[in-house]
Amino acid sequence: MRYHRIPDETVRRLPVYLRGLIVSADQGREHISSQSLADFVGVDAWQIRKDLSYFGDFGTPGVGYNIERLARGIKKTLRLDTIRRAALVGVGDLGSALLSYPGFRMYGLDIVAAFDVDPKKVGKTVGGVEIEDPAQLGTLRQRDISLAIVAVPRAAAQATVDQLVAAGVRGILNFAPSKVTASKRVKVITLDIAMELARLPYYIPRVEQMSETTEDKG
Amino acid sequence: MRYHRIPDETVRRLPVYLRGLIVSADQGREHISSQSLADFVGVDAWQIRKDLSYFGDFGTPGVGYNIERLARGIKKTLRLDTIRRAALVGVGDLGSALLSYPGFRMYGLDIVAAFDVDPKKVGKTVGGVEIEDPAQLGTLRQRDISLAIVAVPRAAAQATVDQLVAAGVRGILNFAPSKVTASKRVKVITLDIAMELARLPYYIPRVEQMSETTEDKG
């Protein structure tokens, strides 16, 4: 299967495996079987093996996967093998939280710039990053920043995305609750937090009667 | 198709349509075609029609959908037709941002309680909600709170979920980057923000060469 394109759903699960491997490595183990990893991350063992089969042979039959080697392989596939520099636009409550969030490190992601239209915020430092005026967005390209997080109000989202695209950004994570469009060269993932919560009640039957699934992919 | 179970992917898109309809209604229109809504929310028209066909006839051929009526129908299907009360556990940076986040309102979701283990935070008010000691979690059932948001560190996530389940919560949105398990009666959606950002570089080819998709389902 080495010559097959990787399914989107697999790309969605790979960071989960990576997280599991990193935590496992912390516990001093050297090898892990698809079954152990499966138990740890909450995905079926055959699913893990199939997912990994799309991009290389990492396992040894009878032994399992070398944790270090597999983690490197996944990072390379996800193109996370080099540090990725990201910018944040919109330093409100959510933006501030993201600037202080330590979780990006694990994936080699680093928020190195922040922007906000509010002149009172410009110049202040949040999470170790100094807030700049959005007029400076044009400098992203020369600062080698290819990713951006948009945490501005709905009404400003599309204009912000347009500026980021013009500044050479190649991937955008959008928290604004609205559709945003961008050139085909730029990948946009929209994450509407309220919408995720809104999806829960559907799975809560009014009458006592249950569906099967417990955890969800996203 | 009225007697068919609703696909999970459809459930994931329904809040998108609802958001689009609410914004459209603000603009004073009474009817909308699947094509107009499609353009507005960024989903194909036939996809919208197919999705809606799973749970009722809302449209009029030649005219389109009555916005008010369709919004009600979607709300009912998602069981968002009654106000849903939610609790937040973990009032750190992210938790505070969520308490102040106005976006939940649109879906009839209301965060009415907040908890944090830090005694210095207990008693303070954030986003109009007073922070309580987690020892009070047992009162959720009698306060008619069926949803919860978990925004605690990874290490505390599973214990928090266990407490919430014991307190009668039926749906949980987990922001901690870890697998959490719960009784089948409880629906858990895990949302790992760093993981979403980590998925972006994969779609950014090193060499100039492009894939087709631009926006993502989430």
Place this chain on the structure above:
DNA sequence: CCATGTGAAGGTATTCACAGCC
């Protein structure tokens, strides 16, 4: 004997194309 990797089968979701209704 144990665990991987993968064809093949089965299931789910997307896309198409058009009949039917206003």
Place this chain on the structure above:
DNA sequence: GGCTGTGAATACCTTCACATGG
């Protein structure tokens, strides 16, 4: 004429079962 609703076709993803390798 315009727009919905939906069977049928297609594409995609998951699950199984087992041959293969250490």
